[in-house]
Amino acid sequence: MxxxxxxxxxxxxxxxxxRGRLLIKCPDQPGIVAAVSRFLFEHGANIMESGQYSTDPAGGTFTLRIEFDCPRLKEKLPNLHKDFTAIAERLSMEWQLNSVTELKKTAIFVSKEPHCLHEILWAWQSGEIMTDIALVISNHNDCREIxxxxxxxxxxxxxxxxxRKEAEERQLSLLKQHGIxxxxxxxxxQILTPNFVSSHPDQxxxxxHSFLPAFVGARPYERAFERGVKLIGATSHYVTNDLDEGPIIEQGIERVTHHANVDELKRIGRSIERSVLARAVKWHLEDRVIxxxxxxxVFS
Incomplete structure (x- = not known):
């Protein structure tokens, strides 16, 4: 390291x-925040940060993210999980409660272009993102030295x-081995198969490298140039079986002019890609995305 x-x-x-985090998604109904706040108070926790959002107060979905400080958290965590279960069941919650210092284990997949890999590794080295990078997997050897x-x-x-089948079997074996x-x-x-995607939902x-939903698939910069776009961008999203149509986490754009050729669009695009991906990863690792x-x- x-x-x-x-x-x-x-x-x-x-x-x-x-420091702990609590994430909740459940049907919207009165008393959710009160129940959670009371629970944390009764277990000696102090709320440090809280964000909530309802898709529709009349029958929508309620989401909540709380960071809290609790003395001797590591010792108390098993009981916190046990005691919160009753509240979660009563209010039909999907939830997770964890310690901030229990770092998520990460695997990075890359092909030939190293700019996004460099950005993630720099953010990791500098402490901008906190994770345990367990391995890098690639279908080429170009990034091995990095x-x-x-x-x-x-x-x-x-x-x-x-x-593809044999490759993904090897990949999935490594991911399981490292607890990714x-x-x-x-x-x-490379396009991931439904089997691979279903094994890691929302993970x-x-x-x-384009501003989705525009220019889905291959050669987006060439197609953007042919269309004469004045804005280019990048989109970071969770992968689903619908190509480039998964839930969007973050996007970025930059204005361009008719002077920019395809190579210039790609150069600008690489810069946008790096920052957009790094932000999306950081927010996921900090449990800011539901x-x-x-x-x-995405809770700020």
């Missing part, structure tokens, strides 16, 4: 040793239509 990241991680764990220079295991698994919580597609230029984040149908609620 790089020294800078090690120092950042130690400081993070010391600072947030007693990963291994930071002590991250690199696995070259050739992938194509002809060997999040898969980042950092310009991984695969992709970056698409998926509702084919949309997301």
């Amino acid at each position: 790089p020294p800078l990241h090690s120092a950042m991680l130690q400081k993070f764990q010391e600072t947030y040793i007693n 990963a291994e220079s930071l002590g991250i295991p690199f696995h070259h698994i050739p992938a194509s239509k002809e060997v 919580d999040l898969i980042i597609l950092a310009r991984y230029m 695969i984040i992709n970056i698409h 998926v509702h149908e084919n949309k997301t609620v």
Whole structure:
């Protein structure tokens, strides 16, 4: 592990040793916030940050994200889970409660272009994102040195239509072996099968190099140039079996003029892709994203 990241991680764990997060999605109804607040108070927790959103107060879906501080959280966590279950069942909640310092394990998938991989690794090294990057998987060897220079295991698994089944079996085996919580597609230029996607629902984040829903699929910059667009962008979204149509987490744009050729559009686009993907990953790792149908609620 790089020294800078090690120092950042130690400081993070010391600072947030007693910090927890609670995420909730349930049918909207009176008394949700009161019940949750009372529960945290009765267990000695102090709410540090809270955000809520209802899709429709009259019969919609209610979402809630709370960060709280609780002395001796690690010791109390099993009882917090046990005691909250009764509230969750009564209010029909989907929920998760965890310690901020229990880092999610991440796998990065990449093909040849390294710019998104560089951005994620820089954010990881500097402490901008807190995660355990367990491995990098690629269908090419171009990015091997980047990963291994930071002590991250690199696995070259050739992938194509002809060997897709065998490749994904190897990939899924590695993900299971490492207990992966999040898969980042950092310009991984392969389409994942329904079997792969269904094994990690809402746990695969992709970056698409265009402003979805425009220019879905291949060669978006060439098609954008031919259309004479004045705005280009990038979209980060969760992967579903509908190509490039999963729940959107973050988007970014930049204005361009008729002077920009395809290469210039790609250069500008790479910069947008890096920042958009990094923000989406950071928000997911901080449990700021709740998926509702084919949309997301992103708590700032």
